[in-house]
Amino acid sequence: MTKAGNWQSYERVLLPPVENLHHLDVYRAHGGYETLKRVLKELEPQEVTAQMKRSGLRGRGGAGFPTGLKWSFMPPVKPDVPRYLCCNADESEPGTFKDRQLMEYNPHLLFEGILIACYAMSLNACYLYVRGEYASWITHLEEELAKMYNANLAGKNMLGTGHCMDIVLHKGAGAYICGEETSLMESLEGKRAYPRIKPPFPAQSGIWGYPTTINNVETLACAPLILGKGADWFAGIGAEKNPGPLLYGISGHVNRPGVYEYPTGMLITDLLEIAGGMRGSKKLKALVPGGASVPVLRADMIEGVTMDVESLREAGSMLGTAGMLFLDEDTDMVAFLRRVAHFYHHESCGQCTPCREGTGWMENLITRIDDGEGNLRDLDLLLDLCDQMEGRTVCALADAAAWPVRNTIKRFREDFERRCRPAVWAVNA
Amino acid sequence: MADFIRNPVVALPDPNPESYFSEEELIFTEDEKARIAGWVSQYPTSDGAVMWTLWLAQEKFGFLPPEVLQLVAAELSLPYAQVYGVATFYTQYFKEKKGTFVLDVCTCFSCQFCGGYDILAYLEEKLEVKRGHTSACGRYTLQEAECLGACGSAPMMQVNNGPYAHNLTPEKIDELLEAMEAGKPLPFVSVTLPQDEDEMGGNRRTDAEAVEGYITPPRSERTQ
Numbered sequence: 012m013t014k015a016g017n018w019q020s021y022e023r024v025l026l027p028p029v030e031n032l033h034h035l036d037v038y039r040a041h042g043g044y045e046t047l048k049r050v051l052k053e054l055e056p057q058e059v060t061a062q063m064k065r066s067g068l069r070g071r072g073g074a075g076f077p078t079g080l081k082w083s084f085m086p087p088v089k090p091d092v093p094r095y096l097c098c099n100a101d102e103s104e105p106g107t108f109k110d111r112q113l114m115e116y117n118p119h120l121l122f123e124g125i126l127i128a129c130y131a132m133s134l135n136a137c138y139l140y141v142r143g144e145y146a147s148w149i150t151h152l153e154e155e156l157a158k159m160y161n162a163n164l165a166g167k168n169m170l171g172t173g174h175c176m177d178i179v180l181h182k183g184a185g186a187y188i189c190g191e192e193t194s195l196m197e198s199l200e201g202k203r204a205y206p207r208i209k210p211p212f213p214a215q216s217g218i219w220g221y222p223t224t225i226n227n228v229e230t231l232a233c234a235p236l237i238l239g240k241g242a243d244w245f246a247g248i249g250a251e252k253n254p255g256p257l258l259y260g261i262s263g264h265v266n267r268p269g270v271y272e273y274p275t276g277m278l279i280t281d282l283l284e285i286a287g288g289m290r291g292s293k294k295l296k297a298l299v300p301g302g303a304s305v306p307v308l309r310a311d312m313i314e315g316v317t318m319d320v321e322s323l324r325e326a327g328s329m330l331g332t333a334g335m336l337f338l339d340e341d342t343d344m345v346a347f348l349r350r351v352a353h354f355y356h357h358e359s360c361g362q363c364t365p366c367r368e369g370t371g372w373m374e375n376l377i378t379r380i381d382d383g384e385g386n387l388r389d390l391d392l393l394l395d396l397c398d399q400m401e402g403r404t405v406c407a408l409a410d411a412a413a414w415p416v417r418n419t420i421k422r423f424r425e426d427f428e429r430r431c432r433p434a435v436w437a438v439n440a
Numbered sequence: 441m442a443d444f445i446r447n448p449v450v451a452l453p454d455p456n457p458e459s460y461f462s463e464e465e466l467i468f469t470e471d472e473k474a475r476i477a478g479w480v481s482q483y484p485t486s487d488g489a490v491m492w493t494l495w496l497a498q499e500k501f502g503f504l505p506p507e508v509l510q511l512v513a514a515e516l517s518l519p520y521a522q523v524y525g526v527a528t529f530y531t532q533y534f535k536e537k538k539g540t541f542v543l544d545v546c547t548c549f550s551c552q553f554c555g556g557y558d559i560l561a562y563l564e565e566k567l568e569v570k571r572g573h574t575s576a577c578g579r580y581t582l583q584e585a586e587c588l589g590a591c592g593s594a595p596m597m598q599v600n601n602g603p604y605a606h607n608l609t610p611e612k613i614d615e616l617l618e619a620m621e622a623g624k625p626l627p628f629v630s631v632t633l634p635q636d637e638d639e640m641g642g643n644r645r646t647d648a649e650a651v652e653g654y655i656t657p658p659r660s661e662r663t664q
Contacts, residue, residue, distance in 0.1 A: 184530030201487030262591035
């Protein structure tokens with residue numbers, strides 16, 4: 012018995028197999044927005060937050076912060092001080108593609124979650140920040156949102172309860188850094204998306220300086236499930252300390268890549284089997300368990316490891332966004348790291364020097380090794396560079412760039428050494 | 441005066457750049473002004489509407505030269521520097537003229553190891569244009585993109601900042617380009633909602649039929 016329990020008979024809740032669930036009428040026919048109505052009628056806002064806390068839900072955006080706790084950080088309501096919710100749909104982490112799936116198949120679950128969150132924290136407006144590349148999905152969300160306003164499910168005096176809750180779509184324009192919460196707020200304010208120094212945290216001073224809570228799409232989509240089926244039901248799914256349903260985005264050298272919904276705490280080996288195994292019956296070489304910025308795992312390190320925060324930390328990696336990239340035995344880890352370094356160099360916003368310059372040097376050094384012109388000491392230089400970058404910048408992008416570099420070199424050092432020039436030139440007699 | 445002040449190391453922008461659009465063209469219609477006003481009303485200050493307005497301007501003018509940025513700044517009563525700053529920060533705003541079709545091929549790691557670079561090389565050869573450039577006929581701009589969030593259907597590309605074309609193979613690209621040449625709607629675009637999930641025995645995207653397309657080597661010859 013694994014942490015995920017009886018996952019073979021797991022019934023999907025985030026992406027249930029219902030045809031045309033993205034239409035408002037279909038969603039309502041399947042009991043949609045009933046939870047919201049009940050919550051508005053029966054529960055006090057504090058009780059909603061208490062339920063969220065009891066469910067043990069941890070944020071699905073990568074950091075894994077307990078959601079109920081985050082909601083309770085909002086200061087008490089003051090008259091004339093607006094408060095906002097921000098939904099982070101700027102899903103740009105390489106290897107992550109779960110939120111798009113959710114917005115495509117089940118957008119109303121997200122909207123219902125947003126409205127519940129608005130009620131729990133007494134907010135009037137939510138900005139839904141969707142990355143610009145998802146233009147087609149933004150159009151789709153706009154259509155569904157218009158239907159909601161027509162049905163009086165949002166806006167002024169929603170559902171006749173006297174509450175006013177607006178959902179505003181904001182279209183990004185292609186910047187990875189906007190996934191960082193303070194940078195997302197800067198972007199919403201119509202500025203260059205440079206991250207801010209924390210503290211003050213968004214709950215004290217967020218968008219336009221007003222109290223703000225920022226949650227990921229999948230996190231907010233869990234709220235109607237928790238309130239509808241009960242916090243205990245939710246806490247009973249999957250791993251004890253990191254419960255709930257989870258969208259695993261599986262990509263790379265597997266036979267059936269895609270987004271799979273299962274409980275947290277699934278064995279990595281089970282997930283590989285679900286995804287049809289490695290293509291071409293090749294052997295697994297490496298696994299990135301949660302998006303580009305988490306440390307890569309060697310094939311011999313995944314035995315018995317489950318997909319939850321605790322287990323992956325013990326294994327020497329992180330859950331991140333659960334965007335899993337499986338790589339087979341033919342994979343060139345130097346080329347892999349070169350592309351990762353290129354990504355971070357391209358996406359560094361340029362605000363802090365260690366990151367702006369460091370990511371560039373990282374790419375240069377790895378490119379040199381990839382081209383066969385590197386020296387062994389370049390590897391140590393890279394590790395030194397990681398030390399100089401980590402924890403020395405405003406946001407975590409520099410850390411996110413340093414972790415994969417440090418760990419890929421550490422765990423696949425032989426691959427790198429083979430590509431470097433030897434340390435001592437053989438003397439021709 | 442120090443020499444570097446007289447001869448700056450960095451090339452300064454032209455103080456009087458050539459204008460791409462005439463005075464008559466550089467206006468927003470009443471309809472567009474109403475849309476902009478709608479966006480402005482959704483934010484506490486007009487700053488928030490900058491990104492939406494720049495998207496509108498890019499849709500209308502094709503790209504964002506300085507005079508269009510001026511127009512946006514004037515419409516929102518913001519300093520030009522702020523609008524310029526925003527337009528230059530985000531990669532999806534085009535600062536120079538692009539082709540009729542902008543092809544963003546994803547080469548970030550999931551796509552890289554499923555043949556993203558091979559797709560890019562194939563397109564370079566087929567369209568006779570290097571990545572990052574526009575073809576001589578002015579129809580195609582080929583770009584290398586960072587992760588576009590479709591790793592489960594790699595390799596993939598985005599057309600004109602809009603629809604995604606998933607699970608690319610050379611044959612699919614040929615068909616796609618044919619449709620573009622003929623001005624027909626694009627085939628293989630996954631913007632609709634595939635609902636035949638159960639057929640595939642699980643909750644995954646269903647347009648991954650081209651698994652054979654993945655046998656391309658992890659990394660193609662570098663063309664740079």
